[in-house]
Amino acid sequence: MKKLYIPYNQKLIEVARENRKNPTHAEKKIWFRVLKSRQFENYKFIRQKPLDNFIVDFYCSELMLAIEIDGDSHVIRQEYDVLRSEKLKAYGIKVVRYTNNDVMFNIEEVYQDLKEKIKKIKPYRQKHDVLQN
Numbered sequence: 001m002k003k004l005y006i007p008y009n010q011k012l013i014e015v016a017r018e019n020r021k022n023p024t025h026a027e028k029k030i031w032f033r034v035l036k037s038r039q040f041e042n043y044k045f046i047r048q049k050p051l052d053n054f055i056v057d058f059y060c061s062e063l064m065l066a067i068e069i070d071g072d073s074h075v076i077r078q079e080y081d082v083l084r085s086e087k088l089k090a091y092g093i094k095v096v097r098y099t100n101n102d103v104m105f106n107i108e109e110v111y112q113d114l115k116e117k118i119k120k121i122k123p124y125r126q127k128h129d130v131l132q133n
Contacts, residue, residue: 004064006091008050016048016055023047026069026103027057034111035067041118051093054084059093062123067114068097094121 023031027047035045035058045067049059056066066088070081085095096117098110 004061004092006051006093009053012050012053012055016050019048019055024069024071024100026071026098026100029107030067030069030098030103030110031058033107034114040111041115043118043123052087052091054088056088056095063118063121064091064093065118065121066093066095068095069100069103070097071100 031047034040038044043060043062045058045060047058049056049066051059051066057069058067059065068081081097088095094117096114098113102110
Protein backbone atom coordinates (compact mmCIF):
# COMPACT_ATOMS: atom_id res chain seq x y z
CA MET A 1 0.00 0.00 0.00
CA LYS A 2 1.29 3.43 -0.91
CA LYS A 3 1.49 5.87 2.01
CA LEU A 4 0.09 9.35 1.74
CA TYR A 5 2.90 11.89 1.53
CA ILE A 6 2.48 15.08 3.53
CA PRO A 7 4.99 17.73 2.38
CA TYR A 8 7.15 19.44 4.98
CA ASN A 9 9.72 22.17 5.29
CA GLN A 10 13.17 20.51 5.24
CA LYS A 11 14.52 23.23 7.53
CA LEU A 12 12.37 21.83 10.35
CA ILE A 13 14.20 18.49 10.49
CA GLU A 14 16.96 19.75 12.77
CA VAL A 15 14.50 21.67 14.97
CA ALA A 16 12.39 18.51 15.36
CA ARG A 17 15.51 16.50 16.24
CA GLU A 18 16.40 19.02 18.96
CA ASN A 19 12.83 18.94 20.26
CA ARG A 20 13.01 15.14 20.54
CA LYS A 21 16.21 15.48 22.58
CA ASN A 22 14.57 18.01 24.94
CA PRO A 23 10.93 17.03 25.50
CA THR A 24 8.73 18.79 28.02
CA HIS A 25 7.73 16.83 31.13
CA ALA A 26 4.24 16.35 29.71
CA GLU A 27 5.56 15.15 26.34
CA LYS A 28 7.84 12.70 28.09
CA LYS A 29 5.02 11.40 30.26
CA ILE A 30 2.52 10.78 27.44
CA TRP A 31 5.26 9.24 25.30
CA PHE A 32 6.43 6.72 27.88
CA ARG A 33 3.05 6.03 29.50
CA VAL A 34 0.82 5.95 26.43
CA LEU A 35 2.33 6.20 22.93
CA LYS A 36 5.81 4.63 22.76
CA SER A 37 6.51 1.29 21.05
CA ARG A 38 3.00 0.74 19.70
CA GLN A 39 1.66 0.35 23.24
CA PHE A 40 -1.41 2.43 22.40
CA GLU A 41 -3.86 0.26 20.45
CA ASN A 42 -0.89 -1.04 18.41
CA TYR A 43 -0.56 2.20 16.44
CA LYS A 44 2.86 3.64 15.67
CA PHE A 45 3.32 7.21 16.86
CA ILE A 46 6.41 9.30 16.24
CA ARG A 47 7.57 12.36 18.15
CA GLN A 48 8.15 15.85 16.79
CA LYS A 49 7.05 15.23 13.21
CA PRO A 50 7.46 18.00 10.61
CA LEU A 51 4.27 18.43 8.56
CA ASP A 52 3.92 21.32 6.11
CA ASN A 53 5.56 24.29 7.91
CA PHE A 54 4.86 22.96 11.40
CA ILE A 55 6.16 20.40 13.86
CA VAL A 56 3.52 18.36 15.69
CA ASP A 57 4.30 16.80 19.06
CA PHE A 58 3.14 13.28 18.08
CA TYR A 59 1.92 11.84 14.79
CA CYS A 60 0.41 8.57 13.61
CA SER A 61 0.42 8.30 9.81
CA GLU A 62 -1.92 5.30 9.79
CA LEU A 63 -4.60 7.32 11.58
CA MET A 64 -3.60 10.66 10.05
CA LEU A 65 -3.67 11.90 13.65
CA ALA A 66 -1.57 14.59 15.31
CA ILE A 67 -1.50 14.97 19.09
CA GLU A 68 -0.50 18.32 20.53
CA ILE A 69 0.40 18.94 24.17
CA ASP A 70 -0.33 22.58 24.89
CA GLY A 71 1.81 24.30 27.49
CA ASP A 72 1.53 27.79 28.89
CA SER A 73 2.79 29.38 25.67
CA HIS A 74 -0.27 28.09 23.80
CA VAL A 75 -2.56 30.37 25.81
CA ILE A 76 -1.16 33.38 23.96
CA ARG A 77 -0.81 31.46 20.67
CA GLN A 78 -4.41 30.30 20.28
CA GLU A 79 -4.93 31.99 16.91
CA TYR A 80 -1.75 30.36 15.58
CA ASP A 81 -2.88 26.97 16.90
CA VAL A 82 -6.25 27.33 15.17
CA LEU A 83 -4.58 28.30 11.89
CA ARG A 84 -2.17 25.41 12.20
CA SER A 85 -4.95 22.92 12.95
CA GLU A 86 -6.95 24.16 9.95
CA LYS A 87 -3.93 23.81 7.65
CA LEU A 88 -3.29 20.25 8.85
CA LYS A 89 -7.00 19.44 8.53
CA ALA A 90 -6.75 20.43 4.85
CA TYR A 91 -4.32 17.49 4.45
CA GLY A 92 -6.82 15.19 6.18
CA ILE A 93 -4.97 15.22 9.50
CA LYS A 94 -7.06 15.27 12.67
CA VAL A 95 -5.48 17.28 15.50
CA VAL A 96 -6.19 16.35 19.12
CA ARG A 97 -5.05 18.70 21.89
CA TYR A 98 -4.38 18.14 25.58
CA THR A 99 -2.97 20.58 28.10
CA ASN A 100 0.18 19.98 30.10
CA ASN A 101 -2.01 19.74 33.21
CA ASP A 102 -4.23 17.09 31.60
CA VAL A 103 -1.21 14.94 30.85
CA MET A 104 0.63 15.54 34.12
CA PHE A 105 -2.33 15.10 36.48
CA ASN A 106 -4.96 13.09 34.54
CA ILE A 107 -3.02 10.71 32.31
CA GLU A 108 -5.67 7.98 32.64
CA GLU A 109 -8.38 10.37 31.43
CA VAL A 110 -6.16 11.42 28.52
CA TYR A 111 -5.65 7.74 27.67
CA GLN A 112 -9.39 7.01 27.74
CA ASP A 113 -10.26 10.15 25.77
CA LEU A 114 -7.69 9.34 23.10
CA LYS A 115 -8.93 5.76 22.93
CA GLU A 116 -12.49 6.99 22.31
CA LYS A 117 -11.36 9.46 19.66
CA ILE A 118 -9.35 6.80 17.84
CA LYS A 119 -12.34 4.46 17.72
CA LYS A 120 -14.05 7.07 15.52
CA ILE A 121 -11.14 7.32 13.06
CA LYS A 122 -10.86 4.87 10.21
CA PRO A 123 -7.17 4.02 9.69
CA TYR A 124 -5.65 5.22 6.42
CA ARG A 125 -4.94 1.64 5.30
CA GLN A 126 -8.67 0.78 5.62
CA LYS A 127 -9.68 3.95 3.74
CA HIS A 128 -7.14 3.09 1.06
CA ASP A 129 -8.33 -0.55 0.81
CA VAL A 130 -11.92 0.62 0.32
CA LEU A 131 -10.82 2.92 -2.51
CA GLN A 132 -8.91 0.09 -4.21
CA ASN A 133 -11.87 -2.35 -4.25
